[in-house]
Amino acid sequence: MGPSFNEQFDQLGEWRKGFANQLAQFRSWLGEHELLDAAVQEHLHRLEAQLLDDKVCVAFVAEFSRGKSELINAIFFAHYGRRIMPASPGRTTMCPTELGYDPALPACMRLLPIETREQTYSLAQWRSRPSTWVQLPLDVNDPEQMAVQISKVAETRTVTVQEARALGFWNDELPQDNPMVNAQGLVEIPRWRHALVNIAHPLLKQGLVILDTPGLNAVGAEPELTVNQIAQAHAVVFLLGADTGVTKSDLAIWQEHLLPSHREGESHLVVLNKIDALWNGIDSTEKVQQQLERQRQLSAQMLKISPQRILPLSAQKGLQAKLERRNDLLQESGLPAFEDALAQGILAHRQAILLSAVTGGVQQMRAQVRRAIQIRRRDLDEQMMELNSLRGKNTTVIDSMRQRIEQEQRSFEASSTRILALRTVHLRLMNQAFQHLGSTSQRKELEQLAQALEHSGLKLGVRKVYAATFERLRELGNQVRAAGTEVQSMLGASFKDLNAEFGFSLLPPEPLQLHDFEKNLAELEESYLQYLGFGNVFKLANPLFGERLIKALGMRLRSIFENAANDLDLWSKGATAQLDAQLKERKRSFARRIEAVDRIQSAASGLMEHIAQIESAEAQLHAIDQMLTDKTELLLHLPVLEGAACAVQPLQD
The missing domain is CATH 3.40.50.300 (P-loop containing nucleotide triphosphate hydrolases)
Known part of the structure; x- marks a missing residue:
C-alpha cells in the first residue's frame, strides 16, 4: 500500500516548494553574472507563476x-x-x-x-x-x-x-x-x-x-x-x-x-x-x-x-x-x-505535467544563457588575438589598432537603423498574429452558434453550425502559425544579413509551437456535443439554457486562446532576446578593447598584464558555463513522486 492521498499531496507541495527555492537561487545567480535577458526573465516568471498558481x-x-x-x-x-x-x-x-x-x-x-x-x-x-x-x-x-x-x-x-x-x-x-x-x-x-x-x-x-x-x-x-x-x-x-x-x-x-x-x-x-x-x-x-x-x-x-x-x-x-x-x-x-x-x-500525473513544463522551460533558459556566454567567449577570443598581435609592436601599430577598433565600433553602431526597422516589422507582424487569438475573433466565430441557440423551439441544424464553428476556430490557429512562419522567415533573413554586415552571431528562431491548442479545442468540441443530442432537445429549446451554454463555451474557449497567446508571446520574446543580448555584449566588448589598447599604450607592462586578465576571464567563463549546467541539472533532479519521472524525457542540449 502506497502513501495516502494526503501524504502524497504533501510530497507534491514539498517538491513545488523545493523547486521554487532552487529557481529563486538560480535567478539570483544569473543576476550576479549579468545573464538575465528578457527571454530568460520571461521563462523564470512563467515557471514561478505556474508553481504558485498550480x-x-x-x-x-x-x-x-x-x-x-x-x-x-x-x-x-x-x-x-x-x-x-x-x-x-x-x-x-x-x-x-x-x-x-x-x-x-x-x-x-x-x-x-x-x-x-x-x-x-x-x-x-x-x-x-x-x-x-x-x-x-x-x-x-x-x-x-x-x-x-x-x-x-x-x-x-x-x-x-x-x-x-x-x-x-x-x-x-x-x-x-x-x-x-x-x-x-x-x-x-x-x-x-x-x-x-x-x-x-x-x-x-x-x-x-x-x-x-x-x-x-x-x-x-x-x-x-x-x-x-x-x-x-x-x-x-x-x-x-x-x-x-x-x-x-x-x-x-x-x-x-x-x-x-x-x-x-x-x-x-x-x-x-x-x-x-x-x-x-x-x-x-x-x-x-x-x-x-x-x-x-x-x-x-x-x-x-x-x-x-x-x-x-x-x-x-x-x-x-x-x-x-x-x-x-x-x-x-x-x-x-x-x-x-x-x-x-x-x-503523480500532475507532477509529470509540471516536470514536463519545467524541463522545457529550463532547457530553453539554459540554451539562452549559454548563447550569451558564447558571445562573451567570442569577444574574449577577439581581444586575445588583438593583444597577441601587439607583442613587440611600436606605438604607431598600437594607434592603428585603436583606430581600427573605433572604425568597427562606428560600423556596428550604424546597425541601429537596420535593427529599428527590423523591430518595427516584427511588432507589426506579431500584432496581426495576436489579433487572431483575441476576444474579438472568438466572439465573431461564436456569433452564428449563438444566433442558432437564442430562439425558442427546437434547434434544427445546430450540430452543423456547431461543427462549422470549431472548424473556423481551428483555422484561427492555422492563421497564427502562418503568421509565425512569416515572422520566422523575416527574422531568419534579417539575422543572416546582420551577421554578415555587422558581426553578429544571431541564430534563426525555432518554429512556433502552440502547445495542445488543437488537442484542447478537440476536447472542448467533444465535451459540448452532449448538449446537442436528442437527449437534450427539450432543454435546448429554452433560449435561456442556450445562452448559458454559449457563455460556458466562451469561458472555456477564452482560456484555450489565452494559453495559445502566451505561447506566441514567449516565442516572440525568445526569438528577439538574443539580439538585445548581443547588442549589449558587443557594446561592452568595444569599450573593453579600447580601454585595453589605451592601457597598453600608457604602460610597457600593460600588454602582458591584460593578456593575463583575458586568460583569467576565459577561465571564469568556463566556470560559469559549468555552474550553469550544474544548477539547471539540480532544478531537474529534485525527488519526484513515483510514476511522475517516467513521463518526462531527459533534458538534452
Whole structure:
C-alpha cells in the first residue's frame, strides 16, 4: 500500500516548494553574472507563476445519497474529529460546493442564490460580483460552527411550478424528471445555486480544490459546471451504491456528463460505496467479496470501463475508523486502497505535467544563457588575438589598432537603423498574429452558434453550425502559425544579413509551437456535443439554457486562446532576446578593447598584464558555463513522486 492521498499531496507541495527555492537561487545567480535577458526573465516568471498558481481539482460526482460528502469527510476532514460536510440521513448537498483557499479572503462560505438562474450570467461572471453572494463567516478552530454553517448547502425552498420552470427545475416534456408536487401545489428546489468554501485547510492551502456536486438535475442544468469545471478537473470520482450498482439515473450522469471527458487509466475513478450494507453478519466474508466482485464486473460492463477503475469501499466506516483510530476497520472499509489509487492517479500525473513544463522551460533558459556566454567567449577570443598581435609592436601599430577598433565600433553602431526597422516589422507582424487569438475573433466565430441557440423551439441544424464553428476556430490557429512562419522567415533573413554586415552571431528562431491548442479545442468540441443530442432537445429549446451554454463555451474557449497567446508571446520574446543580448555584449566588448589598447599604450607592462586578465576571464567563463549546467541539472533532479519521472524525457542540449 502506497502513501495516502494526503501524504502524497504533501510530497507534491514539498517538491513545488523545493523547486521554487532552487529557481529563486538560480535567478539570483544569473543576476550576479549579468545573464538575465528578457527571454530568460520571461521563462523564470512563467515557471514561478505556474508553481504558485498550480491547482489540483478533485470533483466528486453522483446522484443524490450516494455518499459523496461522507467520502470527502473521510478523506480530507477526519482530523477535525467530526463531519464537516453535511452527510447525515436527510441532509444532503443540494448545490455544487467548491472548497478551496484564497489568502485574500477571510475564512468564509459564499452562497449564490438560486434566483440568479433567471439571468444569463455565467458562474464565472457571478464570481466577479461579490455583492450578489451571501457570505457567512467560518471559524476554522471550531469544527461545530463550521459544520453548522456548511450544512446550509443542504437548504431548500418551495416554489410554484411556474417558478421551478423558470429556474430550470421543471420540464413539461420530461415529466419523469420533475420534482414532486406537494399538497399545496408547490415543489422543492435548492435554495442556493453554488457554494464557495474558503478555509485554510493544509491541503487547500497547497492548491487542492474539492468540488462536491449534487444529482443529475442540478448537474445537467449548469453547462458551465459540467463542461468546464468537471471536464477540466484533474480527478473525477463517480460514486455508485454497492447495493444498487448502476441505476438508470447513475447511467444518465455517466453517459451525458462524464463519459465525454472520461480519461481511462489516468484519474477517473468509480467507487462502489456503502459496502457495509452487505455486512449483515450472516454471509461469510468470502461470500460478501463474491457479491462485491459481481457488482464490480457488472458495473464495469454497464459503464464500459476497466473493472480495475472501480473500487469498493465504505466512506462511513472509513470516517468512523479514522475518528476512532481503528486500523482494522480502516482496512476493511477499503478507504486506504482508494486513497492510494487517487493519489497515484492524480498527483503523480500532475507532477509529470509540471516536470514536463519545467524541463522545457529550463532547457530553453539554459540554451539562452549559454548563447550569451558564447558571445562573451567570442569577444574574449577577439581581444586575445588583438593583444597577441601587439607583442613587440611600436606605438604607431598600437594607434592603428585603436583606430581600427573605433572604425568597427562606428560600423556596428550604424546597425541601429537596420535593427529599428527590423523591430518595427516584427511588432507589426506579431500584432496581426495576436489579433487572431483575441476576444474579438472568438466572439465573431461564436456569433452564428449563438444566433442558432437564442430562439425558442427546437434547434434544427445546430450540430452543423456547431461543427462549422470549431472548424473556423481551428483555422484561427492555422492563421497564427502562418503568421509565425512569416515572422520566422523575416527574422531568419534579417539575422543572416546582420551577421554578415555587422558581426553578429544571431541564430534563426525555432518554429512556433502552440502547445495542445488543437488537442484542447478537440476536447472542448467533444465535451459540448452532449448538449446537442436528442437527449437534450427539450432543454435546448429554452433560449435561456442556450445562452448559458454559449457563455460556458466562451469561458472555456477564452482560456484555450489565452494559453495559445502566451505561447506566441514567449516565442516572440525568445526569438528577439538574443539580439538585445548581443547588442549589449558587443557594446561592452568595444569599450573593453579600447580601454585595453589605451592601457597598453600608457604602460610597457600593460600588454602582458591584460593578456593575463583575458586568460583569467576565459577561465571564469568556463566556470560559469559549468555552474550553469550544474544548477539547471539540480532544478531537474529534485525527488519526484513515483510514476511522475517516467513521463518526462531527459533534458538534452
